[in-house]
Amino acid sequence: MTTTTTMPTTTSTGGTTRTRSRRRSPIAPYVFVAPAVVLYLAFLLVPMLYSVYLSFRGLRLVEGGAFGKRQEVFIGLGNYVSAITDRDFLAGFGRLAVYGAIAVPLTLGLALVFALLLDLGATRAKRFSRTAIFIPYAVPGVVATLMWGFMYLPLTSPFSYVTEQLGWGTIPFLENPEIFGSIANIAIWGGVGFNMIIIYTSLRGIPSELYDAARIDGANEWQIAWRVKVPLVTPALVLTGLFALIGTLQVYGEPTTLRPMTSAISQTWVPLMTIYRDAFVRDDLPRAAAGSVFLAVCTVALSVILLRLTQKRAFGES
Amino acid sequence: MSQPTLAHDTVRTPFLSKALPTAVILVGAIYCLVPVAWVIVASTKSRSELFTTFTFAPGSGLVDNLKDLFAYGGGQYGSWALNSLLYAGVGSVLSVIVSAMAGYGLAKYQFRGRNLVFYAILAGVLIPGITLAIPQYLLMSKLGFAGSYASVLLPMIVSPFGIYLCRVFATAAVPVETIEAARLDGAGEARIFTNIGIPMMLPGMVTVFMLQFVGIWNNFLLPFIMLSDQNKYPITVGLYTLLSKGSGEPALYSIAIIGAAVSIIPLVALLLFLQRFWRLDLISGGLKG
Numbered sequence: 001m002t003t004t005t006t007m008p009t010t011t012s013t014g015g016t017t018r019t020r021s022r023r024r025s026p027i028a029p030y031v032f033v034a035p036a037v038v039l040y041l042a043f044l045l046v047p048m049l050y051s052v053y054l055s056f057r058g059l060r061l062v063e064g065g066a067f068g069k070r071q072e073v074f075i076g077l078g079n080y081v082s083a084i085t086d087r088d089f090l091a092g093f094g095r096l097a098v099y100g101a102i103a104v105p106l107t108l109g110l111a112l113v114f115a116l117l118l119d120l121g122a123t124r125a126k127r128f129s130r131t132a133i134f135i136p137y138a139v140p141g142v143v144a145t146l147m148w149g150f151m152y153l154p155l156t157s158p159f160s161y162v163t164e165q166l167g168w169g170t171i172p173f174l175e176n177p178e179i180f181g182s183i184a185n186i187a188i189w190g191g192v193g194f195n196m197i198i199i200y201t202s203l204r205g206i207p208s209e210l211y212d213a214a215r216i217d218g219a220n221e222w223q224i225a226w227r228v229k230v231p232l233v234t235p236a237l238v239l240t241g242l243f244a245l246i247g248t249l250q251v252y253g254e255p256t257t258l259r260p261m262t263s264a265i266s267q268t269w270v271p272l273m274t275i276y277r278d279a280f281v282r283d284d285l286p287r288a289a290a291g292s293v294f295l296a297v298c299t300v301a302l303s304v305i306l307l308r309l310t311q312k313r314a315f316g317e318s
Numbered sequence: 319m320s321q322p323t324l325a326h327d328t329v330r331t332p333f334l335s336k337a338l339p340t341a342v343i344l345v346g347a348i349y350c351l352v353p354v355a356w357v358i359v360a361s362t363k364s365r366s367e368l369f370t371t372f373t374f375a376p377g378s379g380l381v382d383n384l385k386d387l388f389a390y391g392g393g394q395y396g397s398w399a400l401n402s403l404l405y406a407g408v409g410s411v412l413s414v415i416v417s418a419m420a421g422y423g424l425a426k427y428q429f430r431g432r433n434l435v436f437y438a439i440l441a442g443v444l445i446p447g448i449t450l451a452i453p454q455y456l457l458m459s460k461l462g463f464a465g466s467y468a469s470v471l472l473p474m475i476v477s478p479f480g481i482y483l484c485r486v487f488a489t490a491a492v493p494v495e496t497i498e499a500a501r502l503d504g505a506g507e508a509r510i511f512t513n514i515g516i517p518m519m520l521p522g523m524v525t526v527f528m529l530q531f532v533g534i535w536n537n538f539l540l541p542f543i544m545l546s547d548q549n550k551y552p553i554t555v556g557l558y559t560l561l562s563k564g565s566g567e568p569a570l571y572s573i574a575i576i577g578a579a580v581s582i583i584p585l586v587a588l589l590l591f592l593q594r595f596w597r598l599d600l601i602s603g604g605l606k607g
Contacts, residue, residue: 028507032423033435035416039476044442047453054456114346123339125347131590132347135354138585140536142554143578146561147353150360150575151373158356158373189350221335246444253538253554260562272449272539279452280543288452296449303444 048296055079055290079290083278088268089291095180096270100248102184103191107244108237110188111195115233116225118196119203130200134193141190145257148186149174153261174262186254191247195240202236203229238310242303249299252276271295354582361576368572383576390560390573397549398556399581402535404467405552409474410530414523416475421484422515426497436485442478451540458544469544470552474534480526487522488515524595535585553581 058075083089117123118130136144150156152173160170173182206229214224230237252272259265267281268274271291279288360368363377371377387395424436454473458464492515500510516523538554545551548559557577564570 026429029423029427029429029432031508032419032427032511036420036439036476036481037435039416039472040438040442040478043454043473043476044445044450044478045438047450047457048445050457051450051453054453110346114343117339117343120339122336123343124336125340125344129343129347131593133343133350134589134593135586136350138532138589139354139582140538140554142536142538142558143581144353146557146574146578147357149561150571151353151356155369156360156373161373189353192346193350250449256538257558257561260564275449275452276543279455285456289456292449292452296445299449300441300444 051289051292054286055293057286059286075286079287080294083287083290083294086274088266089271089274092268092271092274096248096251098180099184099187099251099270100245102181103187104241104244104248106184107188107191107195108240110192111199111240112230112233112237114192114196115199115203116229118200119229120221120225122221130197133196136190136192137194139190141186141253142257144186144190145254148182148189149258149261152182174258174264176264179262179264183251183254183258187247187251191244195244198240199233199236202233206232234310238307241310242306245302245306246299249295249302357575357579357582361572361579363572365569365572368575369568379572380576383572384580387573387576387580391548394548394551394556395553395573395577395580398551398553401467401550402552402554402581405470405474405537405541406531406535409471409534410527412475413477413480413530414527417477417480417484417526418488418516418519418523419511420481421486422488422492422511422519424481424485425488426492426494426515439478439481442476443482445478451543454540455543464544465546465550467550470541470550473540474530474537477526477530477533480530483526483529484519484522487519491522492518521595524592528589528592531588532585553577557581 056074056076056079057072058078060071060073060075114129114133118126123129139147151158154160154170157170157173159173163169163171172178210228210232211224214228219227250272251270255265255269256273259269267277272295275288275291275295278284278291356373359374359376361383362380363371364379364382367377367379420435420439424432450473455464455469458469463469496514496518497510500514505513535552536554537552538558541552541555542558545555548556551559557574560570560574560577564574
């Protein structure tokens with residue numbers, strides 16, 4: 001993911017005898033990493049491999065008798081073909097794209113603006129604002145959806161109350177196409193604070209001499225923010241962008257929770273909902289596995305592309 | 319706000335340079351607080367008031383709502399809250415211990431397979447944990463664990479990002495010289511870790527604890543998939559079931575609302591308390607390696 005420390009590795013062959021002899025017990029590092037490795041294998045690698053294995057299996061009629069027994073056999077890419085050609089599944093990715101196009105830039109943009117404002121000498125009420133904007137991070141997505149859901153519902157919505165008083169009628173938060181903005185808003189509300197703190201802590205790490213130099217050159221605060229601060233916090237922006245992207249592909253809890261309140265959200269609104277339906281409503285585990293693998297591959301591919309595209313900007317021209 | 323003449327070297331008005339940034343960030347703060355304020359106000363309303371009175375007008379049903387909440391399903395809300403605390407509390411403590419050990423081991427030792435372990439963990443950061451929930455469920459049900467407390471607790475202990483952060487922090491905060499000096503004094507590796515490594519890594523460990531605690535507390539899909547016994551639900555899944563039943567049974571809406579309001583309080587308190595100790599700069603600092 002990053003340019004990690006490029007320590008000369010003395011792994012496979014020999015290493016330097018000096019460091020080796022100084023070591024008390026050669027098994028110590030293995031003891032330290034063992035619990036993590038065991039858990040990693042048990043709950044990450046094995047489920048992943050199992051899911052890949054399962055995605056190539058399927059129930060098929062095998063020879064014998066008039067009724068033929070249904071048996072689990074290898075069927076190659078069949079599940080992938082049926083998952084990827086499923087219009088519901090594909091439409092889910094389309095909805096994710098719309099949702100992500102609203103949620104990701106706004107989350108990052110607002111987080112950056114708030115972080116820059118916190119870093120600005122002239123801003124007042126900083127401690128209060130920082131805490132207030134960070135509070136939604138502690139609110140689970142399901143609870144956030146519940147609260148916003150009621151604030152969208154015409155009968156209990158304060159926003160619709162105002163527009164009704166003005167004679168404009170209620171705001172159709174829970175209908176198409178407004179539903180995209182409404183769900184994106186829940187994610188933005190929950191995500192801005194955390195991203196703001198990451199960017200802000202990164203801003204605090206910039207030596208203030210850089211600003212002094214820019215001021216001597218006649219730059220105003222706006223120019224300093226745009227020309228000095230933003231380029232220097234690009235690594236933090238890339239990281240928050242990466243998290244936002246991964247978060248977008250994993251959207252599940254918000255639309256699922258909002259479903260009882262609206263008819264605009266189908267059972268297969270996002271890909272994970274289709275995967276859930278395949279696994280638990282249709283009992284088609286192999287296809288659910290194929291869907292999961294496909295979604296994971298998409299996530300990794302998008303992450304790698306994002307990191308590649310931004311690498312030069314984020315880590316200098318190396 | 320109305321300072322007479324502040325301009326000494328700037329041509330901008332005091333309004334633009336001071337009031338505007340403050341106003342913008344206050345709008346952000348209000349945006350973030352409005353739903354919390356709404357849910358707290360709504361939790362004071364009786365069932366009939368919820369849909370009839372102005373949405374931000376306090377109601378008269380707070381005590382009744384609280385009684386209803388804790389009486390619902392024979393006190394299910396209380397067990398959901400305890401379950402959330404158990405999953406998040408035990409899970410994040412174990413996660414911090416495992417991450418700190420692994421991060422320290424990866425940062426402070428050269429050993430065969432170190433790079434393999436490190437890159438495997440780095441790759442794990444990119445794999446959405448949520449897409450693993452279904453295969454985890456399938457494996458757990460094969461082993462007969464699905465539906466147990468362990469089935470929700472165990473998968474959340476390993477946190478690739480937590481291990482990565484601990485490695486970054488161990489590299490930065492624990493000097494090699496200190497470890498070498500302790501070795502010369504005859505301290506064993508385990509003692510060096512517990513007596514020197516852990517105290518130096520503590521701020522980083524608080525950060526990982528907080529991230530994991532919030533992550534597990536907020537998790538929905540994994541417990542939703544794993545659990546079938548309502549008494550083992552965490553708050554998120556419990557409130558979801560209330561809400562999904564509520565469309566047919568509107569009385570449950572008030573219970574869901576006060577349930578949401580009550581569930582926010584402890585976590586916000588914890589966050590405000592730990593805010594002073596944690597080191598989120600690690601997260602952005604880690605990227606520079």
